[in-house]
Amino acid sequence: MSKLQLVTVRHFNWYEGCAAVQTSRVLWCVMAAVSVCLVTVAPACSDDLTLKRVTVAPADEPEYDGLTLSEWRELMKSLDFQSPAAAKAVPGLLMLLQDCDLPWFTRKQAALTLGRIGQPAESAVTVLRSLLMSDDPVEREAIAPWAAKALALFGPLAAEATPELELILTDVSRPQIDRLCCVEALGRIGGARAEAVSALINFIQADIGHTHEAHELQCAAVDGLALVGPQAAPAVPILIRLTSDDSESLRKNSAVALGAIGPPSSIAAEALAELVLFDELPEVREAAATSLASIGDQGVEALHQLLTDQDMTVRRLAAESLGKVIRPNQTTTDALLEALMDTDLVVRIAAAESLWRTNRKGERILSTILDALTSEDRQIRIRAYRLLLDLGSQAEPVIPMLKRLTRHERRDVRQTATKALDRLLSSPATED
Numbered sequence: 007m008s009k010l011q012l013v014t015v016r017h018f019n020w021y022e023g024c025a026a027v028q029t030s031r032v033l034w035c036v037m038a039a040v041s042v043c044l045v046t047v048a049p050a051c052s053d054d055l056t057l058k059r060v061t062v063a064p065a066d067e068p069e070y071d072g073l074t075l076s077e078w079r080e081l082m083k084s085l086d087f088q089s090p091a092a093a094k095a096v097p098g099l100l101m102l103l104q105d106c107d108l109p110w111f112t113r114k115q116a117a118l119t120l121g122r123i124g125q126p127a128e129s130a131v132t133v134l135r136s137l138l139m140s141d142d143p144v145e146r147e148a149i150a151p152w153a154a155k156a157l158a159l160f161g162p163l164a165a166e167a168t169p170e171l172e173l174i175l176t177d178v179s180r181p182q183i184d185r186l187c188c189v190e191a192l193g194r195i196g197g198a199r200a201e202a203v204s205a206l207i208n209f210i211q212a213d214i215g216h217t218h219e220a221h222e223l224q225c226a227a228v229d230g231l232a233l234v235g236p237q238a239a240p241a242v243p244i245l246i247r248l249t250s251d252d253s254e255s256l257r258k259n260s261a262v263a264l265g266a267i268g269p270p271s272s273i274a275a276e277a278l279a280e281l282v283l284f285d286e287l288p289e290v291r292e293a294a295a296t297s298l299a300s301i302g303d304q305g306v307e308a309l310h311q312l313l314t315d316q317d318m319t320v321r322r323l324a325a326e327s328l329g330k331v332i333r334p335n336q337t338t339t340d341a342l343l344e345a346l347m348d349t350d351l352v353v354r355i356a357a358a359e360s361l362w363r364t365n366r367k368g369e370r371i372l373s374t375i376l377d378a379l380t381s382e383d384r385q386i387r388i389r390a391y392r393l394l395l396d397l398g399s400q401a402e403p404v405i406p407m408l409k410r411l412t413r414h415e416r417r418d419v420r421q422t423a424t425k426a427l428d429r430l431l432s433s434p435a436t437e438d
Contacts, residue, residue, distance in 0.1 A: 071098030121159025154187035162198030193230030197237025265297025329360025368400030
C-alpha cells in the first residue's frame with residue numbers, strides 16, 4: 007500500500023452532515039478514529055476549507071540514487087525519455103528494477119521506463135533476461151510478461167535476450183500472456199539477431215496443436231514477422247502457404263506480413279492476387295491488395311491486371327492500392343487514367359484519389375470529382391468533397407460548376423456543393 011495518504015479538512019464535515027452516517031453513529035466513530043490517525047490538520051488560524059493534499063512520508067523511507075520511492079514514482083510519470091535527465095535516471099531505475107521487496111507495479115514501471123529510454127539504459131537488458139528466468143516460479147509468473155514487454159521496447163538492443171525469449175515461447179507450461187509478450191519482443195529484435203527470426207519461423211511451422219491458444223500464438227508469430235520487415239525474407243515461402251490456410255486470421259496476417267517484408271516477397275504476387283479475387287472475407291482481400299502495392303514490380307503488374315477484372319470490388323481494391331505504390335511509373339498512371347472511365351463510380355473515384363496521390367495533377371480528375379459530388383451514395387460524396395478540398399488551387403476551374411450545383415434539385419447535393427464552395431473560396435489560393 008502507498009504511504010501517501012490523501013485527506014481533506016472537509017472529510018469530517020461531509021460525514022457529519024451525511025444523513026446516512028448519522029443513522030449509524032458506530033460507523034461514523036470508527037471512520038473518524040481511523041482518519042484522525044492519518045490526517046495532518048491545517049493551522050488553527052486558517053479558515054481555508056478547500057481540498058488539501060497531505061503527504062505523509064516516513065523519515066526512514068529508503069532512497070534510490072538520491073530520491074525516495076515516492077519521488078521516483080512521480081518522476082517516472084513525467085520523464086522525457088529522450089532528455090539528458092532520462093539518461094541520468096538510469097542507475098536509480100535499475101535499483102528499483104532489482105529490488106525484490108518493492109511492489110511488482112513499481113518494478114514494472116521502472117522496467118518499461120528503461121525500455122522507453124532505450125540505448126542509454128541498455129544495461130537493463132541483462133537484468134531483464136535474468137528476471138525472465140527467475141528460479142522462483144511465483145515471481146517468474148508475475149514478472150515475465152512485463153519483463154518481455156520492456157525487452158520489446160528495447161527492440162534490436164535486446165538481441166542478447168533472444169535465447170530466453172525463444173525458450174519461453176516454446177515452453178507449453180508457461181502462461182499464454184508470457185508467450186505472447188515474447189513473440190512481440192522477438193519481432194522487435196528482428197534482424198538484429200538471426201535467431202530471433204528463426205525462432206518465429208520455427209514456431210509457425212511447429213505442430214503446436216489446434217487449440218484456441220495455439221492458434222492465437224501462431225497468428226501472433228506471423229504478426230511478429232511483419233514487425234521484422236525485409237529481414238524476414240526467409241519466411242516468405244511459409245507465409246505464401248498460409249495464404250491458403252482455413253484460418254481467416256492467418257490468411258490476413260500472412261498477407262500483411264508479406265507486404266511488410268516488401269520486394270523480397272515479390273514471388274507472392276500470384277498468391278496475393280488470388281486472395282483479392284477469391285477470398286470471402288473483405289478484410290483479407292483488402293490486406294492482400296495493399297500488400298501487392300508494396301512488393302515491387304510483380305505486385306504492381308498484378309494490380310494492373312486486377313484493374314480490368316469483371317468484379318467491381320476487385321477493380322476498386324486495385325485502383326485504391328495503386329495509389330499506395332512506392333514508385334509509380336507511367337504504366338501505373340495510364341492504368342489509373344483508364345480506370346477513370348470505369349462503368350462504376352466507386353472505381354472512378356478510387357482511381358481519382360490514387361492519381362492525385364501519385365502525380366498531384368488535379369486537372370485530370372476534376373470531372374470525376376464533379377460526378378461523384380452528385381452521387382446518391384453518401385460515402386462517395388464525402389470522398390469527392392475531401393479530394394476536391396485537397397486539390398486546393400487546382401480545383402479553381404470547377405468553381406463555376408460548383409455554383410450551379412448549389413441550385414441542384416437534391417438537397418444533399420446542394421449542401422455538399424455549398425460546403426465545398428465555401429471552403430474553396432475562403433482559401434487564399436482560390437479567392438476571387
